[in-house]
Amino acid sequence: MRDVNQNPCNMCMPMGGIFAFKGVEGSMVIIHGSQGCSTYMRRHMAEHFNEPIDVASSSLNEKGTVYGGEANLKKGLDNVITLYQPRLIGVLTTCLAETIGEDIDRIASQYMEEKSLTDLNIIAASTPGYGGSHAEGYFRTARKIIESLTYKTEKHSKINIIVPIISPADIREIKRILNALDIEYVIFPDYSDTLDQPFARPYNKNPDGGTKLHDIASMAGAAATIQMGITVDDAISPGRYLEQQFGIPLYNLPIPIGVEATDRFIDTLVRITGCVVPDSLKQERGRLIDAMIDAHKHNFEARCTIFGDPENVYAVAKMCMENGIVPAVAATGSPSPKLGEALGDHPHICVLTESDFMQILEKSTEENVDFAIGGSDGKFLSDEGNIPLIRYGFPIHDRIGGQRLLSVGYTGTTLLLDRMTNTLLSIKYDNYRDKMRQRYLADMQR
């Protein structure tokens, strides 16, 4: 354990929980704790998605902290119902609520009883900020949602698709691929519309979209689950729960970024459903390979640092390797033992878990990387280490369009690869003349 965290590379659990709930239709979140946590998380998300992010807080004060926050939370639930008329309320805890020992499951079920609410679900997930990062908070909450909404149900032929934190554009792309394959599916959590709302008048503070409640319930009868979560611990894995509880076969795959991972995703779908891969997808694959060949010399033996949540770090690292780019440093702020395991066969990768940006900077400098890829907090690497940053993942605060970054599937991979290659090219071209002058002309003139 390090004595002091210098420039955090992760966020806290309830942040991930908000993402999971935002992927459910008609949901609203209340964070049980003091006002600041909720406001900070909203701000963090708002600035990335360029969307109003409505998340309530139970606004615990001194009294609530000393005598228990039950009354605050119940009042908060009342007000959320009045203002938003949600179909589901997600309750997430904070460090404060957990420390004072709030039993939110009990409070939630008691509240439902007191108010004899029948057409409203309240799901409480325990997400103490100190218990893990946003990545764990996300899966933990996603699992809790599934645990709460599923029950033994009739078998059907749909496929469950469980996604990690990726961009709304990525979710839409995965849906497009599934549609192209003519597959019936339930994708969860689907925050592709709720966190990337089209402009429309009049404004609707309860954005359309999100996985439907009955679709989530139906996940217990699906033909299979594909979960993009190879770094996810079984204890918080929603897919594992569906397997253990209802016998739904689980295919735990990486995010389909890169040729191999996208092939694997599509092959798995073909294997499960017997669907036929349309020419259009084959062409997309062909274009990706074409792009990889076009760019291969520029990319070969380039070195990079990848940081962020474990699932994204893994996927991007693999994709780099396909192109001859060495992911010299793969770093996450999460504890994630599985990231190390998954990248274990590649001794040239330095895997950092529970890391911070100071450590990432040190390693990156040591490893002489050409660029870094991850959220905008990585600007620290550029500012202090002169390492160009390719913005990817969450959060991106200093550029626009994080919600539109497309990186999955053959087409998304092509776009991501272009972003990398172009970064390398701009380094090369920016320095080309000076470098050559210094290297050769200086000698000649000596």
Added chain:
Amino acid sequence: MFNELEERQDFIVIKGRHKKAMKCDSHSVSGSVSQRACVYSGARVVLNPIADAVHLVHGPIGCAAYTWDIRGSLSSGSELYRRSFCTDLKERDIVFGGNERLAAAIDKLVQLYAPKLIFVYATCVVGVIGDDLEAVCKAASSKYGIDVIPVQSSGFMGNKAAGYRAACDALLKLIEPVNTDNIGKSRSINYLGDFNLAAETWIISNYFRSIGIEINAVLTGDSEYAKLKKTTDACLNIVQCAGSMNYLAHKLNDLYGMPYIDVSFLGIQDTSESLRKVAAFFNDDDIILKTEEMIKSQTAKANQAIERYKHHLCGKKAAIYVGGGFKAISLLKQFREIGIDVVMIGTQNGQPHEYDTLQELADEGVIIVDDANTSELEQFILEKGADILVGGVKERFLAYKLGVAFIDHNHNRKHPLSGYEGAVNFAKEVYSTVCSPVWKYALDQGGDSAR
């Protein structure tokens, strides 16, 4: 005015012929989606610009992660303040206490950066698990012979205003003079309540320099340990962001007899008046003459620049939702300077006397609201037909989704809003959003295109 939440009713008034009592400076209503932040946030805003200090967050990681380098304060020297240090408390620390972790973190930071000053911010859990911040800081302070100052900023202890006080208390500890002989001896002044966002401290300091007044210490824009230690040398404190710094000015007056005057450098009129006030304090013909000359030339220049924007903006309607009452009052005046009517004014943490002032200044029918939630903002902006909202990051995207123009008045902005330059920027910012062609396309997107 109809409000879906009954307990919010008293926080809202409509300006009428008589002043009405309104509730403020109170706890947020649970579940209302308040826009407020926490005590820690308030304390950090005030202390963060102290550039060569280590700012250590004692708590779990989130509180530090969400506040890493999110403010635009500039420094002329050290960049240390832009790092986010955190004890990163974990489950076992919550159970067994975080004192040792805190001590270890301080040890490490001293070893790495050899700072003269460390601020240790308490977050919510720290207030509950019973860590003895004072004791740990004191021990570290004597161990290393540096200032290690605890900031009592546990989030649940109140709101942002409580954070300002916590920060001021920390500052008082820092600036307590060792040598009382020099108190008030210098001819220079302290400038309180400017955080050098987008170089604002530098802009104002230049004005003072050119009228012959030196600035001793700024609290806290572009400040550093050594300068702050000499705070009490100055002969006058001028106080801008009253919400955060009034308390400190009072205390400095009580403790060291330092006089203070309120100033505001937002808007042309306020800037000129403030400069005059300070000049008058010195009662020096040369200073007064230079001040008048500068006011004349700067005002002419600024007015000319603003004229270009003004005629596009006349008659537009603005809604204000900002952190403190001081800012709201200034903005109300600034909008008037460019011909815009204000139709809604709200603040997160306004104080009673500030709301009084707002009620006096506002036109009849204006909605005045404390700690508005998103639903109220939406309702008021639409009902009042505002063309533009001024606020912070969270409000920006609400405005945009409502098809309403927006300008930032937060701590992360990159454009100065202080002084004459700031007044021009303000007009330009307003112009660049209100007069953008994009709104035309937003009009008929989706259902109601009646606006």
